[in-house]
Amino acid sequence: MYSVIIRPFDARDSSDIIRIDSESFRTMNPTYDLFIYMTYGSEILVADIGNAVVGYVVVSYREGEAKIMSVAVKKEFRNKGIGKMLLKEVIRRAKDRGLKRLTLEVRVSNRVAQELYKKLGFEIAGILESYYSDGESAYLMHLNLDKVDNLSQPWV
DSSP: OOOOEEEEOOGGGHHHHHHHHHHHSOOSOHHHHHHHHHHHOSEEEEEEOSSOEEEEEEEEEETTEEEEEEEEEOGGGTTSSHHHHHHHHHHHHHHHTTOOEEEEEEETTOHHHHHHHHHTTOEEEEEETTOSTTSOOEEEEEEEGGGOOOTTSTTO
């Protein structure tokens, strides 16, 4: 058994994030992805089990809303609630900042992620045709933060 701590990114976490990114996404250069996250993301949070980072989320804060740029969990730690923990912390932090909306994009084919987002209250707001470099479309999803009352509810 392990305990998970959600904490801010530290430069020492870079290699773990690069590994998670490369196994989670169809990316040519996960090191460049991390550079983009650090440059354009307002905040990177990690899921730390003590000896390793097993998940991360990148959030950008702009003009009254937050955007999740990336979220991923190491393969052997998926379906254990870690992604939900990361997202719950993002929702809490966005609400604490007084933001009204949280947005993200998700591949149309990624049904597992879509279901998690829907359980957390996200709704599909539109479709972005040919959004990804391989031509796959994405759903644009929004969460109205005014509708999120109690982050300790079991569904969160």
